[in-house]
Amino acid sequence: MYFDLSKTAQYIQDCAPLGPHALSHNVDIFVIPDFISLTAASTVLRLEAPTIRLGAQDCFWEDSGAYTGEVSPAVLKSIGCSIVELGHAERRRLFGETDEQVAKKAKAAVRNGLTPVVCIGEKTQGTPLEAVEECRSQIESILEVTDQEIIFAYEPVWAIGQPKPASAEYVVAVTKELRKLCGGRMVRFLYGGSAGPGTFDAMREGVDGLFLGRFAHDIGNFRRVIEEVGS
Template structure:
């Protein structure tokens, strides 16, 4: 009898709205994305959406009868205290958030966040029963393919190591690989590069007891996943998913790939 092939990890796709939408347009978007819940369930895909903080409670209500997971765009590392303007991970959990995005390249570049800051936030997310979605990616880029992969892995490794060092080994984590130079670009990073890098990153976390899924982000859209499926478990979509039709198409593609 032939050996049973290993079961693949359940695929995952989602999007962050960043600060592109205002309140009414965010709620309209959440209404539209809620309609994709049956398609995602039928395709055996976990679907998540990350709106702004102001619309989290209203979004939770709109997603109540769906399988779509609600995410937050950031958090603070402490649950309570005199931290004016920050958002508590405890409050996020109480608001129905299950995934928290941390360490995005924009947070690192615009607000000076370090690997240490991200690690503390990862600990806070896990401590409050949520899943950290840790954004990682290299700033440097080489035109020589073999060098590019090595550079990416060397820059991503300390980002991953820092975050994992502060959370239990059996906790769930999502790694979103986003080459900084590909964010907002006209095209995603080359498939060969992404697959090679993410396969190396998967080897780094292979010994973990907790569930670890790897996504690709950085100008991803329809047609991207098929080229990357040997390296990633799903996609973290940006502006392409602002058109719900594109997100629906990605779900369909991922369901049959």
């Protein structure tokens, strides 16, 4: 909810040239605007940047029915979304979402051909081992409901919105252990939490990419991150 409708439209338009730029660096990129903007964003990306994946910020665990105010994963798929973000720390904190509910949403997303981007992370800063144990149920609940591709966005809750990201040493230690929980499953790990240019290089041994927040509002930052990951 940082952007209004017109600012989101302009942002999607500004992102379009990043599609071929990312493709040339063998990097996947996605944008996840608000629900109201999805249809217009889908049109722009389909015509001008078809390699940029479009995502939604949430979905419900049923495809249809008497669920006023919820958003169907089937509808998201029909308007051009290919991914859906689930279980963000704000959803868990403000709306009480549980691991079980997030897993039900992930199952519904996969059922409709959407790739879940599941946010995980520990609430307070401690040791890497403590972080892994807190994240264990967040990961295992998802692995139990699907064997399809999953993207985990590892965001230490204590690092979100801070001036600097969590230390690279810490993130690499945590994500290497979290990856072990997944066995040989088809997963990718992104780091989020004050991520921006310069973050990925130090963490590349543990993560596959970045989950950008406010730093991506600057298209120049977004472009630099693409180049950094692509290197």
